[in-house]
Amino acid sequence: MKDNRPNWDSYFMKLAETVALRSNCLRNTVGVVIAKERRMIAAGYNGTPAGVKNCSDGGCVRCHSRSKNILKANERKDLCICVHAEENAILQSAYHGVSTKNAILYSTIAPCLQCAKSIINAGIKEVVYKTSYTVEDEENDMGAELLKTAGIVARKIK
16 A cells, blocks of 8 residues: 555545636635545535536626625625535535435535535535635634534544
């Protein structure tokens, strides 16, 4: 065996980092991999819904306005049409009829509160993330805390 062979957490996190490269969001780049029985079952990145002009091409009015400093952080979130990476991965599982029950979700960033609710109801048993979620440049791991409250393992790795 090679000494540099990654453990499972490192392996799936590297895959999530690669998935994040597909993100078309102007504000943030996030990648997610859902694994079950040491197999990747779904992946997702943040950006506009399928068939809608990419965020990076002006598809999301809110993200475009934020990039031009027309809107401030957390202002007019109701205008954002982007789908979070966690939601995309869960939706891809549903679309293809693959159960997420007892799966592990690997994310480059801790889930927001809304995504945490989706993760809980998707039956995912564990969430592994690399970076804390931030709101207005402050760490906000409310999503990870909600996961723990629901009995889901949520852990940050280096």
